[in-house]
Amino acid sequence: MTTEQRPGDGAPPDAVPPEQDVLDTADTDDEGGTVDDAIAGRDPEFESLLVYLREQRGFDFTGYKRPSLVRRVRRRMAEVGVASIADYQDFLEVHPEEFTPLFNTVLINVTSFFRDRPSWDHLREHLLPQILAAAGPTIRAWSAGSAGGQEAYSLAIMLAEALGAEEFRQRVKIYATDVDEDALTQARQAVYSERELAGLTPEQVEEYFQPENGRYAFRKDLRRSVIFGRNDLVQDAPISHVDLLLCRNTLMYFNAETQSRILGRLHFALNPSGLLFLGKAEMLLSHPQLFTPVDLARRFFRKQGVRPEEQRPVAVVPPREPSLVSSGDLSLLRRETMLSAPAAQLALDGDGRLAMVNREASRVFGISQRDVGRPFQDLEISYRPTELRASIAEAIEQRRPVWLRAVERRRPGHDTTIYDIQLTPLFREEGSLLGTTVVFDDVTQYRRLQAELEFSNRQLETAYEELQSTNEELETTNEELQSTVEELETTNEELQSTNEELETMNEELQSMNDELHATNEELRTTAGEVAALNHFMSGVLGSFRAGVVVVDTALRVLAWNSAAEELWGVREDEARGQELLALDIGLPVAELRTTLQRLVAGEPVTHESVELAAVNRRGRPLRVRVTASAFTGAPDGSIGAVLLMDPSGD
Numbered sequence: 001m002t003t004e005q006r007p008g009d010g011a012p013p014d015a016v017p018p019e020q021d022v023l024d025t026a027d028t029d030d031e032g033g034t035v036d037d038a039i040a041g042r043d044p045e046f047e048s049l050l051v052y053l054r055e056q057r058g059f060d061f062t063g064y065k066r067p068s069l070v071r072r073v074r075r076r077m078a079e080v081g082v083a084s085i086a087d088y089q090d091f092l093e094v095h096p097e098e099f100t101p102l103f104n105t106v107l108i109n110v111t112s113f114f115r116d117r118p119s120w121d122h123l124r125e126h127l128l129p130q131i132l133a134a135a136g137p138t139i140r141a142w143s144a145g146s147a148g149g150q151e152a153y154s155l156a157i158m159l160a161e162a163l164g165a166e167e168f169r170q171r172v173k174i175y176a177t178d179v180d181e182d183a184l185t186q187a188r189q190a191v192y193s194e195r196e197l198a199g200l201t202p203e204q205v206e207e208y209f210q211p212e213n214g215r216y217a218f219r220k221d222l223r224r225s226v227i228f229g230r231n232d233l234v235q236d237a238p239i240s241h242v243d244l245l246l247c248r249n250t251l252m253y254f255n256a257e258t259q260s261r262i263l264g265r266l267h268f269a270l271n272p273s274g275l276l277f278l279g280k281a282e283m284l285l286s287h288p289q290l291f292t293p294v295d296l297a298r299r300f301f302r303k304q305g306v307r308p309e310e311q312r313p314v315a316v317v318p319p320r321e322p323s324l325v326s327s328g329d330l331s332l333l334r335r336e337t338m339l340s341a342p343a344a345q346l347a348l349d350g351d352g353r354l355a356m357v358n359r360e361a362s363r364v365f366g367i368s369q370r371d372v373g374r375p376f377q378d379l380e381i382s383y384r385p386t387e388l389r390a391s392i393a394e395a396i397e398q399r400r401p402v403w404l405r406a407v408e409r410r411r412p413g414h415d416t417t418i419y420d421i422q423l424t425p426l427f428r429e430e431g432s433l434l435g436t437t438v439v440f441d442d443v444t445q446y447r448r449l450q451a452e453l454e455f456s457n458r459q460l461e462t463a464y465e466e467l468q469s470t471n472e473e474l475e476t477t478n479e480e481l482q483s484t485v486e487e488l489e490t491t492n493e494e495l496q497s498t499n500e501e502l503e504t505m506n507e508e509l510q511s512m513n514d515e516l517h518a519t520n521e522e523l524r525t526t527a528g529e530v531a532a533l534n535h536f537m538s539g540v541l542g543s544f545r546a547g548v549v550v551v552d553t554a555l556r557v558l559a560w561n562s563a564a565e566e567l568w569g570v571r572e573d574e575a576r577g578q579e580l581l582a583l584d585i586g587l588p589v590a591e592l593r594t595t596l597q598r599l600v601a602g603e604p605v606t607h608e609s610v611e612l613a614a615v616n617r618r619g620r621p622l623r624v625r626v627t628a629s630a631f632t633g634a635p636d637g638s639i640g641a642v643l644l645m646d647p648s649g650d
Helices: 035-039 044-057 066-080 085-094 096-106 117-134 150-163 165-171 181-189 202-208 256-269 327-337 359-365 389-398 444-467 469-542 562-568 589-600
Strands: 139-144 172-178 209-212 215-218 226-230 242-247 270-278 291-295 300-303 344-349 354-357 402-409 417-427 433-442 547-551 557-560 607-615 621-631 640-646
Touching: 044 066, 044 085, 044 096, 066 085, 066 096, 066 469, 085 096, 117 150, 117 242, 117 270, 117 291, 117 300, 139 150, 150 165, 150 172, 150 202, 150 226, 150 242, 165 172, 172 181, 181 226, 202 209, 242 256, 256 270, 344 359, 359 433, 389 402, 389 417, 389 433, 417 444, 469 562, 547 562, 562 640, 589 607, 589 621, 589 640
Parallel strands: 139 172, 139 242, 172 226, 242 270
Antiparallel strands: 209 215, 270 300, 291 300, 344 354, 344 433, 402 417, 417 433, 547 557, 547 640, 607 621, 621 640
């Protein structure tokens, strides 16, 4: 999610309450599963739907928090009239066009220019000078979950104001990513309504936007520095060497495990001096090993584990064209890799491309000989089950092996596998880099035995503690204190989760409020057109000197003008809806029955005229010329008749 996936922070104005059937977690679908089951991840049909969406369209929602996800999916099901999850999956298979509105419903695109303005002001005044001073010749920024592009263009405006337009064009690259292709298409156009520019000052609108067909387009010369592309934070490789990373109110849509995976990638993306800017609902209290707060209240964080003297950009070596490994080098790599070794092993050449993979690595990680020669960073193994690229760079830089201990690999339907990974740089005799070997040592059984041993040790320690009666009270007190600390930590996590959920609901409400606003505008326009048309028709009928009557196929009165009222003394509200032949007026309408029946039956009769003796509303006799014509404008599309009653025949 996409995503400010999407959203940003702040409460939506004039929000409307969500649908009751969406929020009622006690609902039951037609198959007997409850919404509670789906929220808890226990509904196999809902989980099957998520797998289907991932396999068919590449959208992986399995890591999203279930409460919000269930609400959005069930809202879309209600709109198409489908009750059960299984039926909705069948509906998607039959109607592939449904994927687009479903994703638009799940991926909430709520954002604005300079959303949460005080945080942006703090960034511009206090933190941006430090970032620019530490950055290299190119300043790289990443807006992850950019939605409609307002966040990315806000960042462009801020940097252009700080650097000047000319230096901005020469130095700045802003990467804006999202999972929603429709949102990216809108963002690339960079055209916004006056209402969408509400977060900007009049000076900024005048400086950075140009009027275009009643809307406003962002300056083209600055727009070239903003690059939009699809990137799934859960699956795709992150953008690297970033000086400023904005991922605002996107993490709150994911569960804790997925959040940890995404944060690991964001940590890799940042330069040592880089800054992470999150939304109001995200605090990272449970990830101190990755990020340290710079300003927790405004959600600014810096990459953890970097000494002040190291907070400078890392030199970026541009990728080179593929190069062939010489036969002598390949022989050395082959000896090092040991194709038949029991442990999974890979070998990379000096350019960071896969040079060799042994049979065990092919079996375990699904790497085939077709992958040989590909850049290592393009392979899934480079970042899953853990990020390897930074560790390989560390091993090469320090010219020594690097170990990654207890790396867990989780796969659906399989037991968790634990690896100790050794990354060893290989150098030629003259000292140049030959390549790198990566060995995955499966220590699952060892860790399992170690855990059992630790459990046994704990049991022995417990037995020993029971014998130490003099220390028992102290140990009990310590355990109670520890329990209190854990309860406080749990409470804090629950409050954080609740805050994220409330923020998510706020985004949903704002999205619905925007939809209602657009619908109200359409209804207001339509009502004005209908009123104008009714006024026009009333004026037309009232302008006739002769009485005008319109009847439907059952000869019921549809229209009765003012001249007819004056002539027969029957008001329009009394005549409308009544059968013409049953009205008590001074015109012998029974003599018109045959003519009217022929007209409403659709017989080829253009019109008929007859002169009848009649008595007007004052009781005076007169002669009336009645002209009957066919009428094809009935509301139901059927044929009626129009009577023109001209008293001039007197």
